[in-house]
Amino acid sequence: MIVARTLGELRSWRDAVDSEARVGFVPTMGALHKGHTSLIERSRATCDATAVSIYVNPTQFDNADDLASYPDTLQDDLARLEALSVDCVFVPAYQDLYPDDFAYRIEERQFSSTLCGAHRPGHFTGVLTVVMKLLNLVQPDAAFFGEKDFQQLTLIRNMVDAFFMNVEIVGCPTIRESDGLAMSSRNLNLAPSDRRQAPIFHEILEKASSDDDARRQLGEAGFLVDYVETIEGRRLGAVTVGPTGQSVRLIDNTELEM
Numbered sequence: 001m002i003v004a005r006t007l008g009e010l011r012s013w014r015d016a017v018d019s020e021a022r023v024g025f026v027p028t029m030g031a032l033h034k035g036h037t038s039l040i041e042r043s044r045a046t047c048d049a050t051a052v053s054i055y056v057n058p059t060q061f062d063n064a065d066d067l068a069s070y071p072d073t074l075q076d077d078l079a080r081l082e083a084l085s086v087d088c089v090f091v092p093a094y095q096d097l098y099p100d101d102f103a104y105r106i107e108e109r110q111f112s113s114t115l116c117g118a119h120r121p122g123h124f125t126g127v128l129t130v131v132m133k134l135l136n137l138v139q140p141d142a143a144f145f146g147e148k149d150f151q152q153l154t155l156i157r158n159m160v161d162a163f164f165m166n167v168e169i170v171g172c173p174t175i176r177e178s179d180g181l182a183m184s185s186r187n188l189n190l191a192p193s194d195r196r197q198a199p200i201f202h203e204i205l206e207k208a209s210s211d212d213d214a215r216r217q218l219g220e221a222g223f224l225v226d227y228v229e230t231i232e233g234r235r236l237g238a239v240t241v242g243p244t245g246q247s248v249r250l251i252d253n254t255e256l257e258m
C-alpha cells in the first residue's frame with residue numbers, strides 16, 4: 001500500500017496505474033469504522049485499484065470545537081487499510097489541497113442551505129470544494145459515498161452532473177451498530193450514558209407517525225432536535241446529545257415504508 005502524503009506522491013501512484021484499470025476512490029476523514037470499510041469493500045469488489053483519502057477538512061467545520069475534538073486514529077486507520085488491501089492512501093496537508101487558501105470554492109445555492117446546511121453555515125461549500133479537489137487529483141472512475149450522509153451524497157451527485165465530471169458516484173447503505181445506531185467517527189466522543197441513549201434516535205425516526213411526532217418524541221427523550229424532515233419518502237434528521245460543551249451531533253435518515 002502506497003501512503004501518499006504529497007500531491008507528487010499521489011500523482012506518481014496514479015500515473016503508474018494501468019490506463020485500462022477501473023479506479024475506485026473513497027474519501028474519508030479517518031477514525032475509520034465498518035461504515036467506511038463497507039465503502040472500501042464495494043470499491044475493491046468493483047474496481048481494479050482503490051484509493052482512500054484521510055483528511056479532516058477544516059473548511060467544512062462551522063464549529064472550532066467540533067474540529068478540535070474530531071477523533072484522530074491515523075496509525076490504526078493505516079493498519080486497517082493495509083489489511084483491506086487498499087492500493088493507495090492519500091493523506092494530504094492543508095497547504096497542498098488549498099494553495100489558494102480557500103479563495104476558490106464550490107457553492108450550491110439551493111439544497112445546501114436546508115437541513116444540515118441550515119444549521120451548519122458553509123458546511124456544504126467546504127464539502128463540495130474538497131470533494132471536487134480530491135476527485136480532480138485522484139481521477140477515479142467511481143467514487144463511493146455513504147447514504148448515512150444523504151444530503152451530502154445528493155449534493156455531490158448533483159455537482160458531478162452540473163460540472164459534467166466524468167466519475168460515477170456510488171451511494172452505499174448505512175452500516176449500523178447492533179442496536180441500530182448509525183456508525184460514525186463522532187460516536188467515539190459519546191459519553192457512556194449518551195451512547196446508551198443514541199440508538200433511540202434512529203428508532204424514533206423510523207417509527208414516528210409524522211415528522212412532528214418524531215420531533216416531539218425526540219425532545220421528550222432528551223435530544224436537542226436540529227431538524228426532522230421527510231423528503232421523497234426518506235425521513236432525515238439531526239440531533240445533539242449530551243451536555244453543552246460535550247454534546248455530540250448525530251445525523252441519520254431512513255426510507256419510510258409507503
Ligand code: AMP
Nearest residue numbers: 028029030035145146148149174175183
Ligand atoms: P466521514 O469520514 O465521516 O467523512 O465519512 C466518509 C464516508 O463514509 C462518507 O461517504 C460517509 O457517508 C461514509 N459513512 C460514514 N458513516 C457511514 C456508515 N455508518 N455507513 C455507511 N457509510 C458511512
